[in-house]
Amino acid sequence: MNEQTVIELHDAKKTYGTVQAVRGISLNVYKGEVLGIIGANGAGKTTTLEMMMGLIEPTSGSVSVLGHDVKKQPMELKEKIGIQLQKTSLYDRIRVGEAINLFQSYYKKTRDSKEIIRLLGLEPYLKQFVKKLSGGWQQRTALALALINDPEIIFLDEPTTGLDPKARHDLWEIILQLRGEGKTILLSTHYMEEANKYCDRVAVIRSGELVACDTPANLIKMLPSGQGTMDDVYVEIAAATKGA
Numbered sequence: 001m002n003e004q005t006v007i008e009l010h011d012a013k014k015t016y017g018t019v020q021a022v023r024g025i026s027l028n029v030y031k032g033e034v035l036g037i038i039g040a041n042g043a044g045k046t047t048t049l050e051m052m053m054g055l056i057e058p059t060s061g062s063v064s065v066l067g068h069d070v071k072k073q074p075m076e077l078k079e080k081i082g083i084q085l086q087k088t089s090l091y092d093r094i095r096v097g098e099a100i101n102l103f104q105s106y107y108k109k110t111r112d113s114k115e116i117i118r119l120l121g122l123e124p125y126l127k128q129f130v131k132k133l134s135g136g137w138q139q140r141t142a143l144a145l146a147l148i149n150d151p152e153i154i155f156l157d158e159p160t161t162g163l164d165p166k167a168r169h170d171l172w173e174i175i176l177q178l179r180g181e182g183k184t185i186l187l188s189t190h191y192m193e194e195a196n197k198y199c200d201r202v203a204v205i206r207s208g209e210l211v212a213c214d215t216p217a218n219l220i221k222m223l224p225s226g227q228g229t230m231d232d233v234y235v236e237i238a239a240a241t242k243g244a
């Protein structure tokens with residue numbers, strides 16, 4: 001694997017009032033990898049991703065993305081990253097083609113929209129309202145919008161949640177194609193078979209802490225029995241009670 005670091009978290013913490021959402025995570029993400037983030041509901045996956053995206057500031061510690069401190073240079077960062085959020089309701093009331101055109105106006109540098117439409121197979125849907133599309137096509141539209149600025153890093157928050165198996169498979173094919181272009185992809189997922197099959201490394205977050213980050217095969221080796229599946233990793237490492 002190419003070991004050029006594109007994201008660096010150093011003891012990043014995020015506190016909301018009395019809630020410690022992220023409790024000091026240090027992590028390096030490498031260029032060209034697909035890094036999955038797993039953990040129970042409320043573990044801190046979205047908060048960690050949002051700090052890397054520059055959407056929220058860490059309460060303490062540092063987050064550097066492509067050499068930019070997310071606190072000090074959020075605008076520089078915006079031009080270089082692509083974000084597909086869990087909820088796409090913002091774009092519900094416009095058509096697919098209109099959403100793509102609108103997003104093109106947001107950035108200085110853009111990727112050819114025809115190329116993005118071809119990659120995502122969106123040609124037949126351009127005149128349709130995003131809201132009327134199936135979940136799978138809504139997710140593809142959201143991914144198309146995340147690619148408009150030809151980002152070096154793409155963030156996907158639970159991209160395949162709620163999709164049927166074929167739509168999930170097809171979306172992964174696109175994600176792997178993007179990795180083939182040299183993009184770095186970070187995503188959160190609750191689907192362990194997807195983490196196992198498609199992610200180069202998987203970060204395990206438990207109660208706001210990074211408890212492991214390695215290849216799926218190495219995470220499985222960390223199990224007490226030294227063997228099993230990513231489901232076992234989830235149950236025994238990600239969802240284990242503290243101190244267990």
Ligand SMILES: Nc1ncnc2c1ncn2[C@@H]1O[C@H](COP(=O)(O)OP(=O)(O)OP(=O)(O)O)[C@@H](O)[C@H]1O
Pocket residue numbers: 016019020021039040041042043044045046047048
């Ligand atoms: N804006 C906020 N204000 C207050 N608390 C928040 C806020 N955002 C997140 N939290 C809390 O921080 C903790 C981590 O939330 P986060 O959304 O990062 O978890 P997650 O791992 O992404 O969960 P899920 O799998 O359910 O999406 C939770 O306790 C959550 O309630």
